[in-house]
Amino acid sequence: MNVFYEESGSFKVGAVVSRNDASLQVDTLHGKRAKIKSANVMLEFNSALTEFLPAVEKLAAEIDIDFLWEVSGQDEFGFEALAADYWGHTPNAAEAAAIIQRLFEAPMYFYKKGKGRFKAAPEESLKAALAGIEKKKREQEQIDAWVAELKSGRLPDAIRTQLMTLLFRPDKNTLEFKAFDQACRERNLPPVRLAAEIGGIPSVPDYLMAGFLLEYFPKGTGFGQYAAPELPGxxxxxxxxxxxxxxxxxxxxxxxxxxxxxxxxxxxxxxxxxxxxxxxxxxxxxxxxxxxxxxxxxxxxxxxxxxxxxxxxxxxxxxxxxxxxxxxxxxxxxxxxxxxxxxxxxxxxxxxxxxxxxxxxxxxxxxxxxxxxxxxxxxxxxxxxxxxxxxxxxxxxxxxxxxxxxxxxxxxxxxxxxxxxxxxxxxxxxxxxxxxxxxxxxxxxxxxxxxxxxxxxxxxxxxxxxxxxxxxxxxxxxxxxxxxxxxxxxxxxxxxxxxxxxxxxxxxxxxxxxxxxxxxxxxxxxxxxxxxxxxYLAFQDRMEHFWCLRWFSQEGVTEPTATLIKEDLVRIDGLPLRLRVPGLPELASGDKVRLAVIRIDELTQEIELRYAGKVGHEDVQVEEDSTV
Structure with a gap:
């Protein structure tokens, strides 16, 4: 004897080895022995185990789910009765299993009410669910179109208007975010790097400013309407x-x-x-x-x-x-x-x-x-x-x-x-x-x-x-x-x-x-x-840090000098820029060194420097923050 049963949302078949009131032991198609609950068995059959599922799937594919919903009525029903109505005769095991599979595959059309029992969804509920599916389909088509544009180096207008929000304060439920996120993953790029590649960040200062304004001035920097002050006479x-x-x-x-x-x-x-x-x-x-x-x-x-x-x-x-x-x-x-x-x-x-x-x-x-x-x-x-x-x-x-x-x-x-x-x-x-x-x-x-x-x-x-x-x-x-x-x-x-x-x-x-x-x-x-x-002070520091990095390329400086503060921390001469330089030899606080600029990335505000030699010494003092 063979059984057709449900497990983890899918249907399987197996040959019965033994059974008791609550469970069965079966040999699966792959030769493994499994223990299943009796409550999960939908029906039993005698036909060949290897041929049963392909036959069920072929029959299920031919069943019109809309017609099945129409003939099911408004009352709760068992799958056997619906199978008999649909096929017009007492169904064989494969026909009955095909009906069960289609009922399980269409939760919008049919609600589960117990083992083998279902109820057709009300017409209004079904229309709403189908409209939702159609909407999701259209949305996915839009997402796919935007992803294709982004991957080809073009910035869709809909994403352009939302780009800074996507970079700094993204709403993960929007289509724009889903498309941008998918493009980033498929290109294996961080969001800011993809935005730069497709021309969304023509100016790093504007990019930094946009993030700051989104956080602290979401309604803009204007003052709006206000009553004029009453000046003392x-x-x-x-x-x-x-x-x-x-x-x-x-x-x-x-x-x-x-x-x-x-x-x-x-x-x-x-x-x-x-x-x-x-x-x-x-x-x-x-x-x-x-x-x-x-x-x-x-x-x-x-x-x-x-x-x-x-x-x-x-x-x-x-x-x-x-x-x-x-x-x-x-x-x-x-x-x-x-x-x-x-x-x-x-x-x-x-x-x-x-x-x-x-x-x-x-x-x-x-x-x-x-x-x-x-x-x-x-x-x-x-x-x-x-x-x-x-x-x-x-x-x-x-x-x-x-x-x-x-x-x-x-x-x-x-x-x-x-x-x-x-x-x-x-x-x-x-x-x-x-x-x-x-x-x-x-x-x-x-x-x-x-x-x-x-x-x-x-x-x-x-x-x-x-x-x-x-x-x-x-x-x-x-x-x-x-x-x-x-x-x-x-x-x-x-x-x-x-x-x-x-x-x-x-x-x-x-x-x-x-x-x-x-x-x-x-x-x-x-x-x-x-x-x-x-x-506000942190934003000022970020902007000043950017302009310090821009100064190197603007002035063509490739070997700046710096003063060692302590350990690997140096202060670049002529700039309010303190950086850590890995690989420094043993030096004393106040030693002046020459550094070589290896890499500057203005977008990520990174600079990589390498020690190029000692050039002198001066007394230094740890800078104090102004509190006046």
Whole structure:
């Protein structure tokens, strides 16, 4: 006796060796003995084992499934009854098995109701299922067509419009993803490499920018509609009796800070640190404040930036030359020995006498002119700048950070014009840089102290155990050497400074602050800012890394020199580029080496270098991240 049975979704045959109530042992077509459940046996037959399945498959192939569904009726049925109706006579074993096979092969047409029992699918359900199958067929045909185009080097328009999304934030359920993924697998290429080969990435900076925008600006960099700010009237803010000046690079439009210096009758000097005051015109809960808390910071990268605030609003509050601008000011009374002896905060209008620019100021205000025994050349605000520079040195000493023997560190400026990059160096700690940074550190630390003493929470930058973190409570910043450090001097560029200015103005006016101790919104803004600001800096680093790689080919540099930092880590001379170079011989920190460029892949941001010899030595110091 032979049996026709179902196992793992397919039908098999076997010769019965033994049986009991629950199972049988059979010899299969391949000569193997198998144990099967009695419940899986569909029918028994006596014909030749080897001929049965081919006969069943031939009969099943001739059965019209639509006709079978039509004659099955709407009631539950057993396969024997349907087989008799279909064949018009009592079916033999092969005919009955053919019916069973077709019923199993058409789950859209027939629902299983038990061993050998089925029920025809309702007409509406069947139509929906068949339409789904037809849709999947059409979709697969479209996928196959796109794959063929991609493999031949052409980029279909439908995939072109979705390409950056496919590379950075793919939706695996879309046809475009399925086609692109299949083409990548068949070409054995990573997605970004295939995209480049078919012309989808004509510009690496644009590719990097697209990924960043998808993640942080999915709706674009525009600001949309918002209500105009209500600017305070001149009668609301007293006009300060000072002439202030700012110091920024030539491209800066968000001028947050300016300085002034007035000699007092008692022989002391009064230093004014004046900060742009957008919070005076941006109401709490307004559309513009929501923009601040959404963007959180201006994004900087070589050649461009994405501002935190709209240009027209920046124009209203930036400390622009020739205007009396709303400002929050910190006045510091300083003795001739450069000792601060008094602090006062004001909300006022400040006349901006000049916007001094780095490229012009540095030519006349630098270490050489300051050291000139004849006083050097004359230039605007020479007295103020010279005195403030001396004060900055005194402030640096008070913080315990003054070290004239410390090796000079460099800052790098990127300028991208028409696809070409210029990377220029400027000594960190140059007079104009130290002047501004020290006075901003003073303002941020003192305003942080005042807010803490008033029990008004703020956003502080703290550092301990070598780690920098954000907190709403005043804590020491070991790296800067201050007891507390509340970012407050860049409210046009950072949400932290914007929030802190809100708190400061409430403190100065004696009003209830927008954020009180324990405010959940303040913690949420701090958390979001910390994560977003880090991501913005990481994007800036990626873009600068790309332009460093582009610089090699642009300038034709094939054998750069570098300085060993430690182990196999080197810093490329003239670039803010630190790399690991495998295979370096035993060298000392500070050794200068010549390297050979083996390979540069701008798309994947990789560079391969090989040691080519030692060329000298210089003292080095591990670079510190700027926290000002």
């Amino acid at each position: 001149d009668e609301e803010l007293p006009l300060a009796e000072v002439a202030a000046f700012s110091i920024d690079d030539a491209a800066t439009t968000e001028i947050d800070d300016a300085l002034s210096l007035v000699e007092l009758p008692n022989g002391n000097q009064r230093v004014g640190i004046h900060i742009a005051a957008p919070t005076l015109g941006v109401a709490p809960g307004s559309d513009i404040e929501k923009l601040v808390f959404q963007r959180l910071s201006t994004v900087y990268f070589p050649g461009d930036k994405i501002t935190m605030l709209p240009d027209e609003l920046v124009e209203q509050f930036t400390l622009k030359e020739g205007q009396a601008c709303p400002a929050v000011s910190l006045y510091v009374e300083v003795t001739p020995e450069f000792e601060p002896v008094g602090y006062e905060s004001r909300i006022e209008r400040v006349t901006i006498a000049a916007n001094l620019r780095h490229n012009q100021l540095e030519q006349v205000f630098n270490e050489q002119t300051l050291a000139d025994p004849d006083g050097g050349p004359d230039y605007p605000f020479k007295r103020e700048l010279t005195w403030l520079w001396q004060f900055a040195n005194a402030l640096e000493k008070r913080r315990g950070k003054y070290d004239p023997t410390r090796p000079v560190q460099m800052d790098y400026n990127f300028n991208v014009v028409d696809g070409k990059v210029q990377i220029t160096l400027r000594k960190r700690g140059a007079p104009m840089d130290k002047l501004v940074s020290e006075l901003m550190i003073l303002a941020n630390s003192e305003w942080g102290r005042m807010l803490a003493e008033a029990d008004i929470p703020a956003m502080y930058r703290a550092q301990s155990m070598g780690k920098v973190r954000m907190t709403t409570r005043p804590e020491p910043h070991i790296g800067l050497g201050v007891a507390q450090y509340a970012w407050s001097t860049s409210p046009l560029r950072r949400a932290t400074d914007f929030v802190n200015q809100r708190q400061l103005t409430a403190m100065i006016r004696g009003d209830k602050p927008e954020f009180e101790q324990g405010n959940a919104m303040l913690f949420a803004i701090l958390r979001d800012f910390d994560a977003t600001y880090s991501a």
